[in-house]
Amino acid sequence: MIQLKKVRKSYGDFHLRDITLTINEGVIYGIVGESGSGKSTLLSILNLTTPIDEGELVIDGVHCETLTNSQQRALKQEMGMIFQEYHLLNNLTVLENVRLPLKLKGIKDVTKAIYWLEKVGLSGYDTTYPSQLSGGQKQRVALARALVTKPKYILLDEATSALDEYNAQLILQVLSEVHAEYQPTIMFVSHDLDKIKIFCQECLILDKGSISHIVTVTHNRKDELLASYPEKAFRRLTT
Numbered sequence: 001m002i003q004l005k006k007v008r009k010s011y012g013d014f015h016l017r018d019i020t021l022t023i024n025e026g027v028i029y030g031i032v033g034e035s036g037s038g039k040s041t042l043l044s045i046l047n048l049t050t051p052i053d054e055g056e057l058v059i060d061g062v063h064c065e066t067l068t069n070s071q072q073r074a075l076k077q078e079m080g081m082i083f084q085e086y087h088l089l090n091n092l093t094v095l096e097n098v099r100l101p102l103k104l105k106g107i108k109d110v111t112k113a114i115y116w117l118e119k120v121g122l123s124g125y126d127t128t129y130p131s132q133l134s135g136g137q138k139q140r141v142a143l144a145r146a147l148v149t150k151p152k153y154i155l156l157d158e159a160t161s162a163l164d165e166y167n168a169q170l171i172l173q174v175l176s177e178v179h180a181e182y183q184p185t186i187m188f189v190s191h192d193l194d195k196i197k198i199f200c201q202e203c204l205i206l207d208k209g210s211i212s213h214i215v216t217v218t219h220n221r222k223d224e225l226l227a228s229y230p231e232k233a234f235r236r237l238t239t
């Protein structure tokens, strides 16, 4: 569980203000809001990339204002993050990028990295470098890298925005399978309300740095993502 109490962060004229929020285990949250409302800032605070100015951030009972380096490393290993700009390492191949979080955990076996590349439709790209990939392919490498260690928290910043509809659905399907398998907590930042509706259970609406609403998503159609194509088509056409 993650708790934020009166969290503040300022960048010049922008203020993320008094964010008080409990992020429960196993829930899929959407985060929406106008451009510049603070969605990425909130995710990077949760990912411990951005330190807060004031307030409290407590992750799994650990107070993050006073973390030791080893506590910070341990918590970060529970976070799988996809950044808006992907943050792939250009001097590493696709496979090496996906392996990186495993290596940081001291795991040498490459099987899981290969499995995840295949899962996001990129088998055969092991020795390719990020600069040779399209934006959508980079996004899928970032997804494989985020999921390879089975993290407890999955933080996704516009993870389907560079993708065509087929690949966006593929990613949401993969994430739904992952959620059905071990119930990680997922934070899904998106401008696409249809995807929020189909994928998320709760949705935070940010407005100029504050949470204006927390909405329970109704008519969630997650089952549809898990269904194989014939059932999916049948349900779409009949309900």
Ligand SMILES: Nc1ncnc2c1ncn2[C@@H]1O[C@H](COP(=O)(O)OP(=O)(O)OP(=O)(O)O)[C@@H](O)[C@H]1O
Pocket (backbone or CB within 6 Å): 011, 014, 033, 034, 035, 036, 037, 038, 039, 040, 041, 042
């Ligand atoms: N590292 C930074 N340094 C300075 N200003 C920043 C930094 N990160 C974010 N900001 C500013 O904070 C504000 C909120 O940015 P943020 O990226 O969190 O918004 P967002 O809701 O994710 O926007 P978008 O939908 O366009 O991605 C913006 O005004 C942005 O310029």
